[in-house]
Amino acid sequence: MKELQEDIDKPLDVKIKYLAISLGILALGILSTALGSLICFVLFSYLSEEDDVFKSSSVYPLTLSTSLVLFIASLLYHFLFFKKKSPEISISAESIIIGKDVLKYRDIKKIYVDYKVPFRYIFNQYVDGITILLRDGSEKIIYPSHYHKPWELKTHLIARKKGKIPRPIHIDRTTKAMIETEVFTYFKGIPMLNFFGLFFWIPISTFTLIFCFSLMDGNFQQASFFFLLKAIWYFLFSIPLHYVGISENFLIIKNHNYPWRFHIYRKNDIKLVILEIVRIPTLYPENKLIRVITKDNREGRFIASLLNEEKWHELKKSLSQNGIAISG
Known part of the structure; x- marks a missing residue:
């Protein structure tokens, strides 16, 4: 007791x-x-x-x-x-303290997590955030990415608002051995028929040719430079090349150029999959973003810019048919 x-x-x-x-x-x-x-x-x-x-x-x-x-x-x-x-935040059984503001739970109408909130910096954009809507019509916005363990923050807010004791949700670790007998349907794009694929492979091919010719000419300094440039380009512009696989029991996220990296999710552990197209001035002008939120409020983010509109809609349909809650 x-x-x-x-x-x-x-x-x-x-x-x-x-x-x-x-x-x-x-x-x-x-x-x-x-x-x-x-x-x-x-x-x-x-x-x-x-x-x-x-x-x-x-x-x-x-x-x-x-x-x-x-x-x-x-x-x-x-x-x-x-x-x-990024104000200091303290969550107790009686209230939520955000900076100098003390919010009593009786004054809170609703708490929205995993929603987009405005973030005004140079240009207006929307980022992931938590909105606390008060009964007087005002609201408080929290940016979870500014804090350690954002999933813990979300879990406590949700539980405390319901008057419950926050309990960490444990999800067992998944391994590659678990999916050996699974049959996956993959949703992927063709690099050579996609802007992002061409944007990746044309410079890589060019740098490789220059590297080879430099070695043949004995220009090791130039060869080293283009080898380094190729390596940087490879790792940097492989980031948006993810694709998705769905089986009877699992969802897997892989990357075309990082075969050693993959993320395996049990379908039963997934709380929500958010599919969104992010159009902001970034290194990748149009990002097809897949956000996988598990029941412990942890989140994985994957850019899958090789997926065309047809594959994107097929992925949405397949996720829904497999009983996975989606948004977007």
């Missing part, structure tokens, strides 16, 4: 991903500084030729000092931006 009371009273203090956010802030600072420095260099170079005031000044010291100011300003801006988006 005492242990039960301790479970009820014990709050969950959600830990913020300080390291990941810090590295992100640093990367954004470097990126914005590099872009700003390039613009400043071009501008100062032009002014040094046209304006008498700038003729006596060196372009490089001006650019360097401006870059330093830009870098500090960028770090400060992103620090304040993400600090606002």
Whole structure:
């Protein structure tokens, strides 16, 4: 009885991903500084030729000092931006504390998890988030990706709102041996008939040819450069080349170029599969994103950009026919 009371009273203090956010802030600072420095260099170079005031000044010291100011300003801006988006969270039996706001459960109308929420940064976009809708019509938004163990955060929010004790849901690990007798139907695209496939293989083929010719000419420095470039291109642009297999009992996610990597899910362990097309300015302009959410609220994300519209709809239909809840 005492242990039960301790479970009820014990709050969950959600830990913020300080390291990941810090590295992100640093990367954004470097990126914005590099872009700003390039613009400043071009501008100062032009002014040094046209304006008498700038003729006596060196372009490089001006650019360097401006870059330093830009870098500090960028770090400060992103620090304040993400600090606002990542408040400390504590979930107890009586309330949810988000930053300085204390939300009593009686004041909460509904909690939405695994939904898209607005995230305004440079341009408006929608990302995965948790929305807490209050009875007065206001809402609080939490970005789970900013916190450690987001599945634990979701589990506690759902359980506490229902007045239950949060219990971790255990899902047994799956292995390759479990699917040896399974017969899978695969949903995959043909790389040579797809923009993403061509975008991958044409540069890879070009780099390989240059690498071979460089070796034949004895130019090992050039060969090393193109070998490295080929390796970077291979690993970077293989990310969106996933495909899906469905059997009687399992769902498997594989990658065309990473044969050693695969993710196996029991169909009974899957809570929801979200199929969405993400159109935002990224390295991959149109991403067919597959999000597999298991019953313990953990989530796997896979880009399957080789799937054409026909295969995409066939996948949706097959998931539904196999009793897997889908959204999108």
